[in-house]
Amino acid sequence: MRPIFRINTPSAEDLSSFHRDGFVVYPAVFSDEGLYGFVDEIHSRRQVIDFFKKNKGEPDEHGMNVRPWNNKGPWSDQLFDAPLVTALLKAIIGEKFQFCHSTMHIKTRGGKGVQAHMDHHHWFHDNPVNIAERHKWYIQMLYYPNGFKRDDANLSVIPGSHQIIPIPGKPPHYNTLEEMMDRVGNEHGGRELKVKHFELPPGSMVCLNARTYHAVTPKPLDSPQDYRIFCNYIFKEAGPPHRHTQAIPSEWLEDVSPKRQNLFDREPYTDVCWE
Ligand SMILES: [Fe+2]
Numbered sequence: 412m413r414p415i416f417r418i419n420t421p422s423a424e425d426l427s428s429f430h431r432d433g434f435v436v437y438p439a440v441f442s443d444e445g446l447y448g449f450v451d452e453i454h455s456r457r458q459v460i461d462f463f464k465k466n467k468g469e470p471d472e473h474g475m476n477v478r479p480w481n482n483k484g485p486w487s488d489q490l491f492d493a494p495l496v497t498a499l500l501k502a503i504i505g506e507k508f509q510f511c512h513s514t515m516h517i518k519t520r521g522g523k524g525v526q527a528h529m530d531h532h533h534w535f536h537d538n539p540v541n542i543a544e545r546h547k548w549y550i551q552m553l554y555y556p557n558g559f560k561r562d563d564a565n566l567s568v569i570p571g572s573h574q575i576i577p578i579p580g581k582p583p584h585y586n587t588l589e590e591m592m593d594r595v596g597n598e599h600g601g602r603e604l605k606v607k608h609f610e611l612p613p614g615s616m617v618c619l620n621a622r623t624y625h626a627v628t629p630k631p632l633d634s635p636q637d638y639r640i641f642c643n644y645i646f647k648e649a650g651p652p653h654r655h656t657q658a659i660p661s662e663w664l665e666d667v668s669p670k671r672q673n674l675f676d677r678e679p680y681t682d683v684c685w686e
Pocket residue numbers: 528529530625
């Protein structure tokens with residue numbers, strides 16, 4: 412199996428952008444073979460075949476959303492611990508990190524956007540475990556195998572917004588990132604916050620601190636791109652479950668390497684796990 416990415420380690424500059432802005436972007440980081448293989452593998456997943464059989468290219472505001480995404484092939488399997496992923500997690504978190512869950516999404520023309528939000532769930536609950544875990548790392552590796560253009564299911568973020576202390580216990584609901592800044596202020600950590608709208612080529616990756624505020628624009632009915640593929644692999648600092656920390660399928664543990672055993676050796680989320 413050939414490497415899925417062109418690079419194996421983040422540069423010092425990548426890590427300083429991550430800490431300064433709350434994310435680092437890797438445009439077109441997939442290798443040619445990795446991108447071809449990964450896209451082909453996604454198109455061969457049962458849920459994707461079934462979705463397109465039903466959808467037939469019609470506008471659909473929901474699209475396809477798989478969480479947790481378990482039926483992986485050899486390319487998506489690499490995303491648990493490709494050298495670049497492991498190097499980023501080690502540089503950011505240290506030695507003790509775990510896999511939380513992964514997801515796969517297809518957004519078609521007419522697909523709804525995603526409102527402004529951040530994803531560090533321990534800030535939205537007030538149990539002692541949530542309070543104790545709030546400042547621990549929660550990292551999302553976002554993959555865009557066929558890329559996206561501006562105003563066409565584009566990811567937007569607010570660089571530096573990982574510094575905002577959310578109002579604990581209240582999941583924030585903001586329609587837009589601009590509305591979020593109107594409510595919480597647009598200066599944090601001595602820096603003026605501004606929304607950044609991305610446009611990314613096929614095979615791009617964004618490594619996001621889950622406390623960074625982000626949103627996704629809708630996919631217009633006249634989008635020149637038939638559909639946009641998005642996959643998300645989420646990792647957490649070792650400790651109790653996050654919301655959505657998934658149960659590990661038994662087949663993932665057969666002949667598992669010690670490195671991967673460490674990633675998978677944690678408790679899944681249940682309705683009572685924080686009580
Ligand atoms: Fe999110």
